[in-house]
Amino acid sequence: MDRTQGRTARRSAPRGTYPVGDERRARILDTAVDHFAQWGFHASSLARIAKDVGITQGGLLHHFRSKEDLLVSVLRHSDEQDSERFFSPDPRSAAEAFESLIELARYNSQRPGRTRMFNMLAAEAGEHGHPAHEYFIHRYRTIIDKNTETLRLAVERGELKPGIDYAGISAESIAVMDGLQLQWALAPDTFDMTGRLRTYLDRLMRQISADGSGLPGRT
Amino acid sequence: MDRTQGRTARRSAPRGTYPVGDERRARILDTAVDHFAQWGFHASSLARIAKDVGITQGGLLHHFRSKEDLLVSVLRHSDEQDSERFFSPDPRSAAEAFESLIELARYNSQRPGRTRMFNMLAAEAGEHGHPAHEYFIHRYRTIIDKNTETLRLAVERGELKPGIDYAGISAESIAVMDGLQLQWALAPDTFDMTGRLRTYLDRLMRQISADGSGLPGRT
């Protein structure tokens, strides 16, 4: 919220100081991603994060008033980027929605820090009272509901078979992604996460599509 | 290792003190499961664990020489119990192996502490240098390899279709379990984890079984 106000203020008073602050904030956020990925929220340390950024703890707390504020900012920042990149235009078909998931997995395999962070925080947030508990509950519900709605529309268009529990299918697809990311974080070089998700979604598509076809193959 | 020696000593000198120690150790292990579930390894505190057990930190460190020793003991203890209970007799068919997985999921839904602990530690252990990093790499490789071998034998017996990537299928099944457990830990009352795993495995079975049948239905 402070950040938003800062940006608004910048527009009305376009002096040269704010952009520097924005860049510093961005570097703090990036560094925090790696720390939350390694330590989770509880065991992360503002002093260590600040040291990695190259400032002191006091300096960091000028930009984020508390550790919890930093966590919330990191999560919101991360998810905003992704929803713009992967989920902003409504998919025109179920196959296209599945392709978006595969694209997201591919992207995640190129940013291990962020991927590990979500593995870590999603697990940690299972506890009532964790500062991101409600956030993650809402996050999963939103993603799964949106996915379910996409599949429901595909049924109406005759792409997918009717009479299937598509809410269950949606939750299952996300579970496969998360589970594969967990294995991948442990041993990234031992298997192709993107390929394995594609195999799963292709088999799924064959079973639920009205004409029995899978995803369009790549080359 | 100290524990093993202690048990050996008990046999040769059967005085009445050791069983008390064993019971105390068991209570420490149980309590530690809940703490590792909530805090992970790094953010857990020996003093808080000891307080929950009803002893002091010094007392706890008599039984486990360090925090890391406690972690390793908890993991080994947990996995020993489960492999005896679910994976000890070789399954006679792929369907039976899948049923074991479903049974495990059902059991896990009845012990949220242990389930959350494995969610948490598996994510935390993704980092190189985590005291359970190698443990979890080995754990996944063992589980998936064993699963793969079971499916391979089923192919030889003509139960399952040949020409399918059964190593991939095995990793995928474990991913579904883990992903569902992650969602379940966040909101246990909103969905039936066991039922959802059964739905997935039944659909999978229909697609890979030689005669196209799924899992035997439950009444």
Added chain:
DNA sequence: GTCTATATCTAGATAGAC
């Protein structure tokens, strides 16, 4: 087997100098 005491270190947050 458990206690107390202690050493050493690190945590998050606040206040105020520059």
Added chain:
DNA sequence: GTCTATCTAGATATAGAC
């Protein structure tokens, strides 16, 4: 915007009394 200083609290681990 970043620093230093400071406060309170809590961490792991060791040593030795009982």
